[in-house]
Structure formats: C-alpha cells, structure tokens
Amino acid sequence: MAESAFEKLVEHARSEHVVVVGAGLAGLVAAFECAKVGLRVTVVEASERLGGAIAHAEVAGVMVDLGATGWATRNGAVDALVTELGLADEAIEPATSDVWVAVSGAVLPYPAQNVAGIPANPWDPVVRKVIGWAGTWRAYLDRLRPPLTIGQERNLGALVRRRMGAQIHNRLVAPLTRGRYGLPPDAVDVSLIAPGLGSALTRTGSLAAAAGELIAVAGDQAAAPPIRGLAGGLTRLVDALVARLGDYGVSVVTAARVSQLTAQGDSWTVTAQTVDGTQDLPADAVIVATGAADAARLVPFSVPALLERELVQEVITLVASAPAPAEPHTTVFTANPATEPVVASDETQRWANSVPGVRVARLTYGDLDTAAPTSELSDEDVFLKAARDAEALLGLPADAIVEARRDRWVQPPSALMRGRDEAAETLRARVRAVRGIGLVGAWVAGPGLARVTAHAREEAERLRVNLLWGTHADGVTLGEDHPLDKREETP
Secondary structure, eight states: OOHEEEEEHHHHHHHHHHEEEBBBBHHHHHHHHHHHHTTEEEEESSSOOOBTTTOOOEETOOOOOOSOOOOEEEHHHHHHHHHHHHHGEEEEOOOOOEEEEEEEEEEEOOSEETTTTEETTTTTTHHHHHHHHHHHHHHHHHGGSSSOTTTTTOOHHHHHHHHHHHHHIIIIIIIHHHHSSSSOOOGBHHHSSSSHHHHHHHHSHHHHHHHHHHHHHHHHGGGGGOOEEEETHHHHHHHHHHHHHTTTTOOESSSSSSEEEEEEETTEEEEEEETTTTEEEEEEEEEEEHHHHHHHSSSOOOOOOOGGGOOOEEEEEEEEEOOOOOOOOEEESSOOTTSSSSSEEHHHHHHTTSSSEEEEEEEEEOOOOOOOTTTTTTHHHHHHHHHHHHHHHOOOOOOGEEEEEEEEEEEEEOOTBHHHHHHHHHHHHHHSSSTTEHHHHHHHHHSHHHHHHHHHHHHHHHHHHHHHHSOOOTOOOOOOTTTTTTTTOOO
C-alpha cells in the first residue's frame, strides 16, 4: 500500500532539525512550538541555567522571584501557554494593585483616573495633592490653548510639558514611565503608550479631556486585572516548559556558547563551544533567542542600532521579619531616579504572601537614561541604602530586615520607546529575507512575558510552516517534490 500523505508529513517533520540558540522564555517557547508538531529540536544555552529573566532564589528561607514576577494579561499569550501546560489552576492575581507616588518626602496615592500619567481631572483633590495648586492651575490652562493634532508629536515628555506643564510631567508622568517601563517620558512614543490620544485631543481640545475620553471608552477593560502570576513563582512556568520539551525528545545543551552560524545552501551549521571543545550542529533552521549583542554577532545581516540599546537596572530584594503595616504601600513610583529607586514594591502585599510575620520588598534602581545610584556602591552600602528607601517608601522597618539580595539585570528598553517600531519592522524584513532563520526574544518583541511569548509563537510558526509545507509567510507554494504535493495521488 502506498504511503499516505499523513505518514509522509510525519516522516518529513522528523527529518527536519531546528536548533534554538538561547534558553530564555522566548527560546523555550519557540522550541516547544516546533517540537509539538514533530520537528527535531535542539536547544543550546550558553549558561548553566534555563529561563533567562525568569529566576528565583531563597532569601532568608523564603523563595522569591528575582526577575519577572508576573505577566500582562492583555494579549492572552501567556494565559494560553499556562493553560496548555496544565498550570491554569495555579495562576493567581495580585491581592491588591494600589499605586502611590513619592514626592517632596511624602508618599501619596497615585490618581486612578489617568492615561500614561495624564490626569483626567487636574482639580481632583488626589491630583492636586501631588502637583500642588500651581501645578493644577498650569494644567488647567491647557483647556485654554488651541487644540493640537499630535500626529507629528510622538515625544510624550515634550507633549505633556507643553500642554500641561512641568508638575504634571515631573510628578505624575515621569514617575510612572520610569517606574513601569524604565523610560523617561521623552523616550516614550505617545501613539504607543496611549493609542488614540491624538485624535481625542483634537476632538476635546485638552489633554485632560482626551484622557477622560479614553478612560470612558475603555470602560470595564480598564478595571481588568493587568497582571497574573503563578503560585510558587514563575520558575514553575520554565519547569513545565522544560518537562514538556523532554516529553517531545528535545535535546537541551547547557554551558555551550554558540560562536558562529554558517549557511550552506538551504541548511545551517551551528558551531558551539562546550567544555569538551567545539561542536558543529547541522540544522535545517535556526532560531536565535539570545540577547541583542549575541544575535547581532551571529546573524548574517545588520541589526538596527536602536535595538541594541540596553536598560541596566539593579534590583534589591529585602526580606524582613515584620507584620503588615497599618497603611500598606504596594507599589510606589518616585520622581528622582538619580537618588531613589524608580519603583519600590511590597511583594507580600501584592501577592498576598502567606508566610506569617514575613515581608518581602523589591526596589529597582536606574532607568534608560539614568545609571542606578547603587551601581558604584558596595553590597553593604547598597543594602543600607535600600533599607532606608524601603522604610521611607514602604514603611518597612529597616531594623527588621533579615537578609538582602542584589541582582543586576540587563534588558532591552520597553517597546514603547520612540523609534523602536520602525527599527523592529526593518529587522523583521531582514530576517524574512534569509531562509531558515528566526529571531525571538525581548529585544525583538519588546520586554514583558506577554510580548515575548506571543512573538516567539509567531516566529516559530513562520519557520515551521516553511519547513513542513515549503511555503514562506508571503504565500509561496510548495514544490512538486514536497511530501504533501496535492498533485500526488493518495490511496
């Protein structure tokens, strides 16, 4: 009996080999997407640890997430992955999402009715307490200015200063963009952080009214939980992915640094340096899931310089033996990244930690344009500073801290950065012009588990369609010798 088309597809899939370079979340998701359709997959990781920005450690007997602590729910990508991996019942939402801002030595509630930090009502007492009477009157003057179409003004900082003044910019917008995205307002693209704000401004005549209109349109969506996490920490996601890769027979090689990719017709050779020497891996396709610098070194085309920029932050984790404060501050943004953390969070309050009498705090220093004020300090001095900052911002008694940990994270800037979309589109065009290669990771997709996961799945799909069906994303048809050529008769 003639071999069926289905059997030919299975045989063809097992004959194709994909090498994934890098085992952060993007690399693991891309490997998973390729392996589950039958492709042979090898993952090569330079370090001895899998998971990239997802990591944990024990601090004073408490297991804490060191990098990512949750994922944005907006695009549903991570939720779908968590469900597919059987972890849906373990997903948790923050117990509280209160946000505060530290200005002039006081920690004040952050106005809830805002778009990218732009308040819908400058006269709101909550807003006025943050920006003062002078700031409120200056913001109100925006209603008296001519309407402005901001299609050409993509600089959030310049727009806010011109329309509403320095206090709105310095005390509301800048703390939010620095604390949430690691970007000063001047680096933020208006159209990305607040889609529709330009046309709303033209219709309503002021930024405050435009913000109010966007809030009204968002309706119930604005109240949806913005993030989720996993009970027991995000490393459970990595563990589940690695276990599933094992089920599919994926080979995972650690402590192997890829030094070169060599194209040979329609195939590739991946050269890796291991403890045992040089190893060459033949591949039909390669997915590069490294950081920008390593990717630029490996791929056979240039990478836009903007995408190689790095955000360097120091994260200090503090574990204290102390009860919850009478007035907890879950997330606090600050106004001066040169001396303060850009954000401080009480992780115990945020995720409803169940360990009685234990509080975990996390302080992040530095943004894209400002070096972390802790970067040149010794560990001892860093921990003393973090303890003082945690006491001032979160009400965590400095003398109650049991243990501290210091981590340095290097990551790409937020996808909201001005010019990034154009640079990413240029890169995507260059990637698609080379057969059998894909690029995934936070520097390509933009940081955040949701963006990384969605893009890794899309890129893996593009490559596996190419391998299995002989087609590209542009719709090129499969050839006569393809195992599923429709002109071939099947029994």
